[in-house]
Amino acid sequence: MNYTERDTYGMYKGESHAGASAGPGPELMGVDTLVGNDVYNQSDEKLGDIKEIMLDMRSGTVAYAVLSFGGFLSMGEKLFAVPWTALTLDTENKRFVLNVEKERLENAPGFDKDQWPDMGDPTWEKDIHAYYGTETVVDAPRH
Known part of the structure; x- marks a missing residue:
């Protein structure tokens, strides 16, 4: 199921006019409409789907x-x-696209639904960003 099918408020169903769409998407999206969306890689292989947005x-x-x-x-x-x-x-x-081969994802640091990692741990955060080749976002001081 994709975000237009999960759009209970009709945010993304508006008619386009003058090159702009009616509604907030795709620059601003509702989280509820994104959970459950498929994720593919650039080779058009399905990798999975979004279970949660943190x-x-x-x-x-x-x-x-x-x-x-x-x-x-x-x-x-x-x-x-x-x-x-x-x-x-x-x-x-x-759908979402994640630029990672299926084999690399199979070897990525993951977790079981009953044992979530401490996502607030700066070392864990650094390792995850390094694995996917992204930069950490400098945010507010940690309390």
Whole structure:
């Protein structure tokens, strides 16, 4: 299911006029409409789907998308915290694109749904950003 199908308020269904779309997307999107969206790589291989979007409450920014990969009917699936900046919204195909090969994702640092990492740990954050080749966002001081 993609964000236009999950759009309960009709934000993205407006008619385009003068080159602009009616509504806030795609520069400003509702989180509820993005959870569940498919994620593909640039080789057009499906990598999984977005299970959660993690907000950094100190800075007010999106820190990570939690991507599920593998398994069957949620059994055996592995979760990955993917830096938000590593994802690109493909508005034509209504999905996200993550520039990573499937084999690399299989070896990425992931976690089980019952054992989430401490995403506020600066060392963990640095390692995740290094793995995906993204930069950490300088945010508000940690308390």
